[in-house]
Amino acid sequence: MLELSQVSKRYGDNHALKSVDLAVAVGETVVLIGPSGCGKSTLLRLIVGLLRPDSGTVTFEGQVLTAASLLKTRRRMGYVIQEGGLFPHLTVRGNVSVMARHLQRDAAWIETRLADLAGLVRLPATLMDRYPAELSGGQRQRVSLMRALMLDPDLLLLDEPLGALDPMIRYQLQQELKAIFDELGKTVVMVTHDIAEAAHFGQRLVLMREGQIVQSGSLKALAENPAEPFVEAFITAQLEPMSRLNAVLG
Amino acid sequence: MSRAGWKVILFMAVCGLVFERPAAAATHTAQLGGTRVVWNALLSGEIDAYPEYTGTLLQEILASEGLSTVDELSVALSSRGIGMTASLGFNNTYAIGMRSEQADRLGVKAISDLRGHPHLVFGFGNEFMDRADGWPGLQRHYRLPQTDVRGLDHDLAYRGLEAGTLDAIDLYSTDAEIAYYDLRALQDDLGFFPEYDAVVLYRLDLAERAPPVVASFHELAGRIDAATMSTLNARVKLAGESESAVAAGFLEQSPGLQIEPGTDTAGQRWWQRLWQRTAEHLALVAISLSAAILFAIPLGILAARRERVAHVVLAAAGILQTIPSLAMFVFLIPLLGIGGPPAVVALFLYSLLPIIRNTYAGLKDIPAPIIESAVALGLPPNARLRVVELPLAIRSILAGIKTSAVINVGTATLGALIGAGGYGQPILTGIRLDDMGLILQGAVPAALLALLVQGLFEAIERTLLPRGLRLQTNALGATD
Ligand SMILES: Nc1ncnc2c1ncn2[C@@H]1O[C@H](COP(=O)(O)OP(=O)(O)OP(=O)(O)O)[C@@H](O)[C@H]1O
């Protein structure tokens, strides 16, 4: 469904991505993980076409992305941006339906779809006419997700969708999101820097460092057969706080 | 001028002549800039007639022709399609004036006596400073040594003389102030100043269009002598009567003159006058501001999309802003004539920068994640602009429009300089007649209008600003 081949991207002389190859199959959930600044968001931006690769190609459903085809393909992707990116001047309803209204979808269709999605992400219907400034962080994330799902995209791109949330809500939303993905059977590429979250969502983890993919596979495979010391170090560093907690609790 | 009917023009010809100095006036309700401006307006047919002095014509306007007699002047004029009456009866020549008391103390009776007092400070009207028959010629003719010579408004010069900051100024021999301030008009002992006989100039085609008008211009010849002129001047300047009332009185008491005073603002009640000026002022502001909004917002959008356009557009609008308004009017007069159009264009140009800059800044200040979300959703550029970018930039754009509107209301008062009317009218006349009441009649409504416009735009902002953005401001406000 999605294939990146030898994709490179530079910001000035900062090589954000260096010859990355990645293939994602239909219905698969792939989780990009790695330290801050390793190029995860850049990779998602290249897929959705916010950035153009300096070299290499991005192929979506057998078609190489070009400037001309972008507008169409974007509508087949749902993208939840790292910072949320809700439009502050529009209500929840306005934010979620903005593209559907631009495409002049039937008003009744829009209302039904809104109600369905609200049910899916468990957003109370009473919040439909609120503005983003009147929502909690978790509610905003749900609205971003609704907006990404509105046109029933084939591919979901999520950039740290649970990033800014406190651990309790985060845990709850992780459960809910996983259920949603399973229910919809969508292809998902998701970014996180939390290894537990990655393991929770992904059949496949893609570990990145300094613009390159270091290793790709299940958490178990990564832990048992690390491709280089960095993989082991990364996993250990993430698991360390857990084991300390376990030690205290006995 | 088209909005003044021939009666008004005729009337103006009379009272303009009665009350204006050679600086010249073409319309009565609307004062014009310098002699050149009015002369050009006559040549181009903007106005049909105006009073002028033979000295100005010979020494300044047609100086390059080397004419010396009134007959030669008459021929030169008719070759340009302009007719001229005989002298109306007074010679309003230039003179140099000092306070009598100081002149006595220094023993100055004639202009050549000034040579012995090189440290005297001179203040001359801006026209006198520049024209060939003014200060440059006078200085050469008399070999005057004074170096502290300032150009300033003629009416302010009297005040400077009275206060003692100036020692000598230029006057006209029929000025009412000579007696009032106890001034001495120095004798032109070396015969420098030419004759300044008052005449009426009119377009020859006016004789076909309105023969009685031209006939009555000629009837005026020889009717107004210097003494009459000074008296009439004094009644306006010193007794504070309205120009039109004095002129009308003069016409009534001059049997045989078949001239009807035209319609004039002075005959109206104060509220009618206020209303008319308000309407003129509002028209200037409304037309120029709406045109500026329609033009500047798209330019600001274009600038926000293309950095190169932004550089050019913002620089150009910035330069426009630095042109002094008087200079701007002078540039525009050859293109657009006098009256409303050049004033509207000048105001339009001045209103551009704040709107362009704020549109540009408002669009540029939208946080990147929001733009990215809109792009990633698949909204094409125009829809993005309409649905996301403009609503988010609206506060900044409205602030720009508000700034422009307030500047515009203030600058529009200068429109009176080129005959566009408005609140600047009483302000200008008030400065000329040294009448604070008249100045306030223009300044107070102008200030009120500026406040009103400001309030109006704040109300618009409150209704136009999306509620989500107001909430955001409140949330931000609550944290600090
Ligand atoms: N617009 C930009 N201009 C210049 N450099 C950029 C830009 N965006 C990202 N970078 C740089 O590119 C590299 C990769 O950035 P990217 O946002 O992809 O990291 P990330 O893996 O998503 O990090 P995080 O986990 O902190 O979100 C970083 O070094 C970053 O500083």
Ligand SMILES: [Mg+2]
């Ligand atoms: Mg990132």
